[in-house]
Amino acid sequence: MGISNPGREVQLILRHPKTGADLIVLDVLPKKALGAVGFQGITLGDDVEGLYKLQTATPVKSWAYQDGGSLGVRRVEPRSATITLHTQAATSSAFADVESLLWSVLSDKWDCYYRAIDPDDPELWRELRIRLIETPPDKTAKLQGATTHLSHTCKLIAVDPFWYSEPVTFNFTRADMTAVGGGYEIDVPIKNPTDQLGFIEWNSGELGTATETWSFQDGEATTSGGAPVMIPLPPLSGANKTFWVQTYPDRWQLWVKDQGQDWARMNSRTFTKAIAANTPDPRTIRARLVGGDAASSMMLTLPQRWDRPFGGELPIVAAMVTA
Structure with missing residues (x-):
């Protein structure tokens, strides 16, 4: 219409x-x-x-x-x-x-x-x-x-x-992940060409009876040894149940479809890091799964926020941001 x-x-x-x-x-x-x-x-x-x-x-x-x-x-x-x-x-x-x-x-x-x-x-x-x-x-x-x-x-x-353009998205299942000690991991490609900080969202597929315990990297944060800083979610399961994670600092970070109290089991663990602006070169962040089955699925979404309805900033200005 x-x-x-x-x-x-x-x-x-x-x-x-x-x-x-x-x-x-x-x-x-x-x-x-x-x-x-x-x-x-x-x-x-x-x-x-x-x-x-x-x-x-x-x-x-x-x-x-x-x-x-x-x-x-x-x-x-x-x-x-x-x-x-x-x-x-x-x-x-x-x-x-x-x-x-x-x-x-x-x-x-x-x-x-x-x-x-x-x-x-x-x-x-x-x-x-x-x-x-x-x-x-x-x-x-x-x-x-x-x-x-x-x-x-x-x-x-x-x-x-903010002006929004088509978001960056990436879909994967456990079958796409690599088996590691006690679970499965995948390095998910991201990029942020916009002139604003990017805040990742994670959307699960339908959960099943097999418990899924997901962990996601806190933005691009790494330890002093270079390992990803991971934020674990509580174990989740249940038919006709999905969850949504938002990493924007003033948002409800874990929302579960059945409106249960799973968010309380985050035990004050929160995402604090954004994806830097003016960084159009592809790189990866880590996702980890313990449990689930081969069909367990996830989608990363990175909203693309802009100052103006066209144009942006040159990538070289990313060097001006020191924190």
Whole structure:
């Protein structure tokens, strides 16, 4: 369902919050399509604001008798943005359909996704999760419904201010792992070309009656001897049961499908390390399994977060980060 046009510049996407399925996709055309005879759809107006760089603040402190000042920790703010959308159709009933589609996707009651598409490669995209923060102004020379075109200035909020591109993923089963003393191990390939830290997620397949005890490397952390620093999960099993591990520091790190108390058996063990930004060269991190069977499966996902809707930083700047 939606509006499809190959001349699209961006997309507005309504996505199911649980399944991740796209429910409505609206192709938004560049402003030059506005007013075209017979055109029916949505165009993007001028004066887009707040969608480019992250909105940050770095506090500066000065102590008594200090020469100059000291920089505090850089803070990333929620992203506030403004866009103008033009809706148009040839008939009143068609115009009502366009307006209904737009306000079913863009709402102050739920989030949608604003997807920017690379003009040179339509398979490359980055998207931002947005929501209306206030009702658009509705001043008009004619009563709404008596016209077949309108302009809407939309103020948006993105509480997660990062642009996301297609994540890095890797799937494997125990059959793909190497038998080692007491279990199985695999070195999983990763890379992070983005200008932001990467935080790995692990999603299991359906667990069975054979208990599975997984351990994952804490980011790329190693011991003084060069061995991976591993974070073990509690033993898990059970039909129709899966688990999800998030390594972002403020997230619930272990979530089990049956909503049991398995997370409490982590015994305060937490993931603390991120994947460094601007590191596009492939390398590996370790996963280990004790128990399970040949079909025991796992998927690594590394979300790709960006400052801007296109471009990034040069890999050489990774040397500027010392911690």
